Amino acid sequence: MTVQIQFPDGASRSFDEPATGLQIAESISNSLRKKSVAIRVNSELWDLTREIDADSSVELITRNTEEGLEVIRHDAAHVLAEAVKELFPETQVTIGPAVENGFYYDFARDEPFTQEDFALIESRMKDIIQRNEEIVREVWQRNEAIKYFKSIGEDYKAEIIADLPEDEIISVYRQGEFVDLCRGPHLPSTAALGHAFKLTKLAGAYWRGDANNAQLQRIYGTAWANDQQLKQYLKQLEEAEKRDHRLLAKQLGLFHMQEEAPGMVFWHPKGWSIYQSIKQYMRQAQEAHGYQEINTPQLVDLSLWEKSGHADKFGEDMFSLQVDERNYAIKPMNCPCHVQVFNQGLKSYRELPLRLAEFGSCHRNEMSGALHGLMRLRGFVQDDAHIFCTEKQVQTEVADFITFLHDVYKDFGFDEVLYKLSTRPEKRVGSDEDWDRAEATLAQALDDQGLDWDLQPGEGAFYGPKIEFSLRDCIGRVWQCGTMQVDFSMPARLGAEYVGEDGNKHVPVMLHRAILGSLERFIGILIEQHAGALPFWLAPVQVVITTIVSDADDYAAMVFDKLTAAGIRVELDTRNEKISYKVREHSLQKIPVIAAVGMREAQEGTLAIRRFGSKNQSAMGVDELLALLIQESQPGYVDDSLNEQTAGDTK
């Protein structure tokens, strides 16, 4: 018997008898065998040790590739489980997949694991790798597998097998004493895993992700193809930590939070300056796009939320209170209030589309464990707006919105946007026909703009499907910010109507939309994106004028007045300190421009300008600087003067 093996590059090779991935790799080169971790056989991933006994097209998966890393990480999870079983035999293993950057394994054990156990577990994992246990795939009968796992006290495993589809092949992997149900593929032996892994976190996780189930203990780890990659990843984590907006906000004095108001923000002058800059920018942009700004009550009788359906779906998460025997709720959303504004007076089709915008202050009683700095709050403000229009107008409105959103993101320095379409959830209002139309409309709008988008079935809002717009920051993280939701239900529920061309009353379509999402959260994202050094137009303090000797105080004050009068946010630092001390302090505060003045500058009418991030200075006249700064105050201005400076500046 011969087996014909076809490679991705079109070459082929025949073997006289069934061959394993290892043999195939070896037949090409020894180094390829060493690098390989699995083999794709007719689009299915196999172990390297599994025999290929029919003509096949194959592709060797090496450890440096995404798929190769997945195999390594999955193996790391198994080695982790084996180590835990050896050290804590009373533990039950459940599931342990590879995830982004690493892996985890969920364990059931009465006694909690602690971080101190990590060293012990890691060293046992290294032992297991040292032992170089062969990893062997076996195919079992379903009933036998269930019986086996039950007999060794692994009830969770037995449950998983029992729930597998009838036709699923039950494969188990044996390494040393440890046997685990697994689809594979796996490395040929534990030594192939290498040492580039580290246990990182301990967490609770529900069995099958359901909060009604038992809580398991999850151990997270990271694993890589080699030590260098691991080191790089750990360094990257450190970098991300330095950008943490909570840390930076404290250092830069932007805001604080305290026990008495969990999940809510006390904005300090500098943080509020950023907030106002963003709000003013959005206000102007929305006006230019045909929106009218409104404002609606914070406290609204519960009956409105009952009519809108929010009380039914989110009642538990709303802050509500009883006053004079009436039940009120603090608004968790703005939409029902916007419908009330729409409902005032009889509307004509001529008035549509009507775009009502509000910087809507909302409060939601988020789970305490979900709160996270500015990223997840209980009190926040949305750049919210609702567009009331006819069904015919939806397409154009959605398209215009997407263009608008792109412009805004660009001004904030985000060029990469990701798109997701979320469709009808199980718990919803509205007819299936409405949902069909709404979903199709959104999909069409995305396609019309030639955008790549992902489908998220079942993730829509309860009243309609939505497009979610996410942006990617400079270190690769993705943040969902914008949203566009079609709503065929709420206007009818709340009695919104307009008189159409035909003289009859019609229910308008309502589009819910936001670009930044929550202003607070968006500021958090901006802080992390820029590591606290916000672009000039957003910086709370744009320029610090600092004196070198007190004889220059008067001149410094004159410059300060001039810049302030021109609308630049300036601080004057005439403290009796050395210039290096002041420069250090303002640099740590990430002030975009430090203008130092001594007697020389006072006499010449100049400033010694030092830009954030640069060690160099350049002399500049006051008017010259002012012209430059006014230009940089434009939203979206990209500061490339730094590059020019490093290239051509002399001290």
Add this chain to the structure above:
RNA sequence: GCCCGCAUAGCUCAGUAGGUAGAGCAACUGAUUUGUAAUCAGUAGGUCGUUGGUUCGAUUCCGACUGCGGGCUCCA
């Protein structure tokens, strides 16, 4: 909400095998007038998150509460 961890001066942190705490920075006072990432000296600053318990005695040990941090999304 649930699991694990954490809570000491304005900030970052040390400490007490149970005997009411200490450093650096910041603040304040004084000296210094300084040329681009920390000038020197002094002073002041804490109910050791809240609350119960154990104890002669608790910031320290135990419990509860509150808040914060990580996770609970990636499905053998």
